[in-house]
Amino acid sequence: MHSDTLLQVDLAPVATTIVQPRKAFWDLELGSLWEYRELLYFLVWRDIKVKYKQTALGVAWAVLQPLMATLIFSIFFGRLARIPSDGVPYPVFVYAALVPWQFFTNALTESSNSLVASQNLIKKVYFPRLVIPLGSVLAGLVDFCFAFLVLIGMLFYYGITPTASILLFPVFLLLAVCTALAGGLWLSALNVQFRDVRYIIPFLTQFWLFATPVVYPSSLVPARWRVWFGLNPMAGVVDGFRYALLGRAAKPGPMIWVSAGAVAVLLLGGLLYFRKMESTFADVV
Amino acid sequence: MSKRYRLGTSSSYKTLRESLPGLLSGAVRRVRSSGTKPGSFWALRNVSFDVQHGDVIGVIGRNGAGKSTLLKILSRITWPTEGRASIHGRVGSLLEVGTGFHPELTGRENIYLNGAIMGMRKVEIAAKFDEIVAFSEVEKFIDTPVKHYSSGMHVRLAFAIAAHLEPEILIVDEVLAVGDLAFQQKCLGKMSEVSRGGRTILFVSHNMAVVEKLCERAIVLDQGSIEYSGETSEAIHHYLNSMLAASNPDGHVFDLSGATNRQSNVGKLLKRIELYTDDDLPILEGIRIGTGLKVKIFFDLPKPTRSFDMGLGFDSMFGQRIFTAHSLFEPARPNGELVGAQVFVCDIPSFTLTPGTYNMRVWLDINHAEADLINQAARVTVLESDYYGTGKAPWNGALVLKHNWYVEQPAKVER
Numbered sequence: 001m002h003s004d005t006l007l008q009v010d011l012a013p014v015a016t017t018i019v020q021p022r023k024a025f026w027d028l029e030l031g032s033l034w035e036y037r038e039l040l041y042f043l044v045w046r047d048i049k050v051k052y053k054q055t056a057l058g059v060a061w062a063v064l065q066p067l068m069a070t071l072i073f074s075i076f077f078g079r080l081a082r083i084p085s086d087g088v089p090y091p092v093f094v095y096a097a098l099v100p101w102q103f104f105t106n107a108l109t110e111s112s113n114s115l116v117a118s119q120n121l122i123k124k125v126y127f128p129r130l131v132i133p134l135g136s137v138l139a140g141l142v143d144f145c146f147a148f149l150v151l152i153g154m155l156f157y158y159g160i161t162p163t164a165s166i167l168l169f170p171v172f173l174l175l176a177v178c179t180a181l182a183g184g185l186w187l188s189a190l191n192v193q194f195r196d197v198r199y200i201i202p203f204l205t206q207f208w209l210f211a212t213p214v215v216y217p218s219s220l221v222p223a224r225w226r227v228w229f230g231l232n233p234m235a236g237v238v239d240g241f242r243y244a245l246l247g248r249a250a251k252p253g254p255m256i257w258v259s260a261g262a263v264a265v266l267l268l269g270g271l272l273y274f275r276k277m278e279s280t281f282a283d284v285v
Numbered sequence: 286m287s288k289r290y291r292l293g294t295s296s297s298y299k300t301l302r303e304s305l306p307g308l309l310s311g312a313v314r315r316v317r318s319s320g321t322k323p324g325s326f327w328a329l330r331n332v333s334f335d336v337q338h339g340d341v342i343g344v345i346g347r348n349g350a351g352k353s354t355l356l357k358i359l360s361r362i363t364w365p366t367e368g369r370a371s372i373h374g375r376v377g378s379l380l381e382v383g384t385g386f387h388p389e390l391t392g393r394e395n396i397y398l399n400g401a402i403m404g405m406r407k408v409e410i411a412a413k414f415d416e417i418v419a420f421s422e423v424e425k426f427i428d429t430p431v432k433h434y435s436s437g438m439h440v441r442l443a444f445a446i447a448a449h450l451e452p453e454i455l456i457v458d459e460v461l462a463v464g465d466l467a468f469q470q471k472c473l474g475k476m477s478e479v480s481r482g483g484r485t486i487l488f489v490s491h492n493m494a495v496v497e498k499l500c501e502r503a504i505v506l507d508q509g510s511i512e513y514s515g516e517t518s519e520a521i522h523h524y525l526n527s528m529l530a531a532s533n534p535d536g537h538v539f540d541l542s543g544a545t546n547r548q549s550n551v552g553k554l555l556k557r558i559e560l561y562t563d564d565d566l567p568i569l570e571g572i573r574i575g576t577g578l579k580v581k582i583f584f585d586l587p588k589p590t591r592s593f594d595m596g597l598g599f600d601s602m603f604g605q606r607i608f609t610a611h612s613l614f615e616p617a618r619p620n621g622e623l624v625g626a627q628v629f630v631c632d633i634p635s636f637t638l639t640p641g642t643y644n645m646r647v648w649l650d651i652n653h654a655e656a657d658l659i660n661q662a663a664r665v666t667v668l669e670s671d672y673y674g675t676g677k678a679p680w681n682g683a684l685v686l687k688h689n690w691y692v693e694q695p696a697k698v699e700r
Contacts (some may be wrong), residue, residue, distance in 0.1 A: 018372075046394075124385075126376075126378070127402070
């Protein structure tokens with residue numbers, strides 16, 4: 001063997017990282033998110049695994065919460081106040097809205113607190129901080145699935161057969177996830193600096209509930225305002241869910257486009273804001 | 286073909302208000318004036334250095350000197366305000382073991398979670414799983430939630446995961462100070478194994494014996510700047526001296542004019558004692574085992590004399606005499622008549638007492654009669670060092686003597 005070959009070293013390509021102050025503000029570094037997909041997976045897995053530990057009812061909570069709300073709303077708003085429900089039995093009308101709504105509020109609350117809750121990680125290890133709120137939102141989908149199974153049971157019970165519009169269901173689910181993520185990005189980053197956020201969230205979700213057509217149909221809103229009503233993305237999500245699953249419910253119309261636009265703006269803004277604040281998380285949290 | 290790191294012109298925190306809790310509150314005291322906005326400080330200022338591929342670099346300095354900030358920037362936890370670091374290769378940091386452990390999850394689940402947090406791939410963790418468990422010595426409890434673990438088990442599992450990371454660059458911050466003595470030795474062994482494997486390591490520790498053992502080079506940080514960068518033992522010396530230099534610049538001088546433990550027959554002849562290393566550097570904090578010690582004794586000879594002698598006794602803190610140096614043992618004794626102010630130097634080429642503080646008794650005989658004597662005239666502290674070259678500092682007994690151990694060949698043993 002020639003002596004030169006002894007000196008040959010297998011040089012695997014090595015990534016070079018530059019650590020420096022300010023990156024371009026439009027660079028969202030979503031590529032690093034892909035690189036850390038396994039961490040995202042494990043964080044989601046951890047949240048799911050831990051969520052119902054040491055609870056007596058366990059995952060039944062995922063179903064009980066929207067069911068109890070449905071019961072109460074059906075009695076007060078359906079029976080006593082006689083709020084119209086677009087020709088669908090009131091309980092299934094409100095439950096179909098509560099499933100995405102509960103997902104949204106849980107995901108929003110969890111993701112808003114996620115950065116603060118993971119502060120020991122943030123101060124010790126590097127990874128794209130985005131995986132933390134994103135993981136909290138995705139973990140909420142498991143509860144959503146259980147609640148959704150009950151919804152399917154209710155559809156059978158009330159003899160509602162979905163139409164072809166059910167094909168649009170994934171789109172509306174995506175819209176719900178994006179809305180929760182957008183809110184979560186803004187609030188989690190703000191929460192790092194201002195712990196007030198934690199106290200604002202309960203009020204926020206309460207008011208938001210009534211600004212969203214959960215207990216009432218959006219047809220109650222005067223037609224000329226209905227398009228602007230869509231600026232609340234959850235209005236679009238709820239109407240979309242009813243349209244996709246209940247078949248007989250009214251078609252959402254241009255309102256859904258307004259909601260989609262609002263989510264896009266909110267989400268992009270959230271990503272930019274989150275990215276801008278990211279560099280201070282470890283110092284401030 | 287080398288991997289190169291460069292920390293550019295300067296890196297530091299931006300306006301960090303004192304009201305902000307946590308991260309660097311300990312260092313807030315050390316506010317630097319240059320280019321500082323009110324209420325902010327530079328945790329690091331104009332720090333710049335290169336590390337070659339395969340180097341093992343120690344980072345030492347007092348609390349708040351900026352060590353952790355430096356490591357945090359290099360491990361991308363925080364951003365520099367100015368300048369840049371360019372890092373070639375994957376960085377793994379052991380800033381604090383057990384980060385991200387979830388108490389409700391089992392040991393097995395936490396290995397996967399923690400590994401992922403540290404940047405390991407799932408397949409990588411699965412491949413090393415058995416090794417990690419064996420190293421941690423918690424096999425029996427691997428399916429028990431870690432909230433039921435003892436703190437020792439917790440730490441062992443955490444370190445085991447961290448130790449099996451295989452990044453090109455490993456950043457280690459004081460993690461060896463965990464577990465019992467046996468486990469610490471195991472960790473130390475793992476660290477030197479890793480460093481021999483051609484990995485680049487940045488190592489922060491207050492344990493000088495370990496730094497000396499593991500690192501070829503070291504960087505001394507002081508108030509956010511590099512005070513010294515170079516060979517490890519030299520760096521350690523700088524560090525130890527800087528420890529006391531700020532608060533006690535004359536720590537090596539013992540003025541004897543007001544000494545209370547004096548038994549004098551002739552007068553206050555002994556004036557002052559100064560302590561230096563064999564390189565003539567003042568001993569402020571102490572000297573490391575095996576370093577040369579020079580004791581300079583300043584005294585007066587009232588009348589011209591040809592015959593005087595001096596003794597120097599080293600006593601332990603319990604009053605036990607450990608060693609006596611006497612000018613009678615010096616073959617080339619001073620010759621000729623002397624009078625007035627004199628300096629007598631006792632030069633001990635290798636001072637090998639066990640780490641600890643020793644009191645010095647000094648006495649002067651003139652014409653074979655005791656003229657002046659002071660008990661506890663000065664103090665010297667011996668600090669741990671890697672005297673044996675094994676990274677293990679002696680801790681017991683009074684003396685540190687070079688010695689060897691070997692197994693005698695069985696053939697030679699008489700039956």
